[in-house]
Amino acid sequence: MTAVPTRLVRNREPGPQRFRELSGQVGWGIFTWVVGIAFFLPVLWMLITAFKPESAAETWPPKFTFSPTLAEFRLVFSGMGPFLTHSVIATIGSTILVLLLGVPAAYALSVHPVKHWRDGLFFFISTKMLPIVAAIGPLYVIALKLHLLDSIWLLIILYTAMNLPLAIWMIRSFMLEVPKELLEAARLDGAGRIREITGVILPVVSPGLVSTALICVIFAWNELFLALNLTTVNAATMPMYLISSVPQEGLYIAHLSAAATVASVPVIAVGWIAQRSLVRGLSMGAIK
Amino acid sequence: MAVVETGAVPTGKVGLRPHRESRREGWQRRLPLLPALIYVVIVTQVPFVVTLWYSFQNYFFDVPAPAHFTGFSNYTQAFTNAAFRGSLLRSVEMTVIAVIVSMLLGVAFAVLLDRKFLGRSIVRTLIITPFLVMPAAAALVWAGPMLDPNFGLLNWLLEPFGVNHVAWLSTHALGAVIVVMIWQWTPFMTLIVLAGLQSQPADTLEAAKVDGAGAFATFGELTIPHLRPYIELGILLGSIYLVNVFDQVRLMTNGGPGTATTNLPFYLYQQVNFAFDVGGAAAAGVITVILTIIVATFALRMFARVFQFEEAGI
Numbered sequence: 001m002t003a004v005p006t007r008l009v010r011n012r013e014p015g016p017q018r019f020r021e022l023s024g025q026v027g028w029g030i031f032t033w034v035v036g037i038a039f040f041l042p043v044l045w046m047l048i049t050a051f052k053p054e055s056a057a058e059t060w061p062p063k064f065t066f067s068p069t070l071a072e073f074r075l076v077f078s079g080m081g082p083f084l085t086h087s088v089i090a091t092i093g094s095t096i097l098v099l100l101l102g103v104p105a106a107y108a109l110s111v112h113p114v115k116h117w118r119d120g121l122f123f124f125i126s127t128k129m130l131p132i133v134a135a136i137g138p139l140y141v142i143a144l145k146l147h148l149l150d151s152i153w154l155l156i157i158l159y160t161a162m163n164l165p166l167a168i169w170m171i172r173s174f175m176l177e178v179p180k181e182l183l184e185a186a187r188l189d190g191a192g193r194i195r196e197i198t199g200v201i202l203p204v205v206s207p208g209l210v211s212t213a214l215i216c217v218i219f220a221w222n223e224l225f226l227a228l229n230l231t232t233v234n235a236a237t238m239p240m241y242l243i244s245s246v247p248q249e250g251l252y253i254a255h256l257s258a259a260a261t262v263a264s265v266p267v268i269a270v271g272w273i274a275q276r277s278l279v280r281g282l283s284m285g286a287i288k
Numbered sequence: 289m290a291v292v293e294t295g296a297v298p299t300g301k302v303g304l305r306p307h308r309e310s311r312r313e314g315w316q317r318r319l320p321l322l323p324a325l326i327y328v329v330i331v332t333q334v335p336f337v338v339t340l341w342y343s344f345q346n347y348f349f350d351v352p353a354p355a356h357f358t359g360f361s362n363y364t365q366a367f368t369n370a371a372f373r374g375s376l377l378r379s380v381e382m383t384v385i386a387v388i389v390s391m392l393l394g395v396a397f398a399v400l401l402d403r404k405f406l407g408r409s410i411v412r413t414l415i416i417t418p419f420l421v422m423p424a425a426a427a428l429v430w431a432g433p434m435l436d437p438n439f440g441l442l443n444w445l446l447e448p449f450g451v452n453h454v455a456w457l458s459t460h461a462l463g464a465v466i467v468v469m470i471w472q473w474t475p476f477m478t479l480i481v482l483a484g485l486q487s488q489p490a491d492t493l494e495a496a497k498v499d500g501a502g503a504f505a506t507f508g509e510l511t512i513p514h515l516r517p518y519i520e521l522g523i524l525l526g527s528i529y530l531v532n533v534f535d536q537v538r539l540m541t542n543g544g545p546g547t548a549t550t551n552l553p554f555y556l557y558q559q560v561n562f563a564f565d566v567g568g569a570a571a572a573g574v575i576t577v578i579l580t581i582i583v584a585t586f587a588l589r590m591f592a593r594v595f596q597f598e599e600a601g602i
Contacts, residue, residue, distance in 0.1 A: 057433070
């Protein structure tokens with residue numbers, strides 16, 4: 001929709017049509033705002049409730065005016081320490097491992113592809129379809145036998161396997177965009193494979209690696225099923241802290257909301273900053 | 289500009305015919321792939337092999353006796369077990385409803401966001417946020433502050449419409465869980481469909497307008513066919529994640545009331561954690577995997593079509 005046709009229309013018949021078009025646009029804009037806010041409402045309510053004193057959180061009708069307090073946040077910050085540490089280690093550790101394994105693999109499936117690169121790609125993605133829940137019992141037994149139960153290493157190992165297929169697809173899509181001329185030039189300069197990767201490919205795909213890492217961070221940070229089944233104390237993560245913030249009795253809604261806010265904020269911030277690469281990452285590189 | 293990958297592999301003179309390449313060259317190509325390949329095989333395939341083995345064993349955590357071979361008894365139990373079959377069907381039901389509704393909403397949101405209006409990027413940010421909220425946090429916030437019968441925001445919002453302190457998680461448990469799944473996955477669908485809409489060439493739309501095509505006709509005959517691969521991709525990826533939904537079930541309803549919201553992941557979780565039945569859970573797991581493989585074969589074919597790999601001689 002360029003400005004030209006609109007101006008033509010206005011020249012021919014001045015008032016009403018132009019007005020109707022404009023008001024229609026404004027109307028849709030307002031409608032979209034309303035839909036957006038309604039959809040966001042639960043998050044907003046979580047934020048509001050997090051600043052309430054416990055006594056104002058469980059009232060009927062719900063209170064919208066209250067004197068905000070940071071009491072619940074203070075409680076959360078003093079209680080989440082070990083959980084936060086475990087989450088950060090598991091998330092960052094697995095993401096680094098994913099990149100270390102994923103970059104060479106993506107290279108072998110794109111720039112100098114192996115013979116059956118397509119089978120390789122589909123093997124990786126097919127592992128995402130196998131429901132990990134189906135193997136949870138044996139996984140528990142294996143972890144027990146390897147003395148990995150309730151260990152942060154176990155989470156790093158499993159989160160790496162969880163995110164690696166996605167990362168390989170995504171990094172591959174970035175490597176396919178490396179200009180052929182660059183690779184050719186490096187080859188004529190006598191660059192070997194290693195120098196080709198470090199000198200030519202990595203500088204070009206590094207923004208892509210950042211968005212890949214962000215996607216891995218989101219999924220690892222939010223993971224609960226494996227953590228809940230395979231850890232108890234020594235490796236319990238932030239989602240498990242959330243569960244522990246719901247007591248058997250007593251008022252807890254404000255505390256829960258504060259904990260949920262603190263647990264969600266890192267990923268929300270990452271997602272907001274990386275909105276553009278989010279689409280590409282979630283579609284595994286299919287959408288550019 | 290968003291474009292579905294055509295799968296063109298940059299070959300040029302770099303990726304030369306494989307059948308003529310030397311052995312050494314072949315290994316040089318394979319070597320970078322091996323660490324990731326071996327890693328994924330060990331971490332994701334070995335547990336399934338072990339699962340297969342345990343599915344023929346009688347093994348309970350809480351019984352000191354070692355595991356012993358029981359033939360197919362775990363399987364016959366799984367097949368005759370109404371709870372297992374029920375959870376299987378419930379998983380399918382939850383996934384299908386959540387994927388379809390979130391895709392419909394996603395298309396609607398994407399169409400709204402595709403227009404220009406004041407503050408568009410802010411609204412877009414608001415709409416993608418539910419996807420970013422930690423699923424455990426989303427489940428607990430919905431279960432408490434949003435849906436509680438006594439002080440929940442939803443009951444207050446619906447009060448003018450005659451809704452009076454409904455205990456959503458007891459009376460509409462399955463619906464409530466599915467609503468939260470939809471709430472979290474609609475942004476995902478929106479983003480993918482929006483990318484599709486924005487990749488639509490403006491001149492074809494302009495041409496349709498000049499030809500006097502109405503908005504609905506244009507949408508149905510031009511936009512929807514153009515969006516098809518994007519919609520397929522969204523459905524495919526959404527299903528992969530939604531079929532494994534666990535956090536919402538565990539934290540909102542704990543599978544109940546009764547077994548009203550017990551899906552497969554939650555059922556297996558219960559078998560291992562509360563019935564200590566490794567053998568039984570393994571057999572149920574193997575059946576699940578076999579069913580998944582059947583579905584995944586179709587899904588992979590869809591993947592191949594969506595990504596349109598070029599049949600280049602690589």
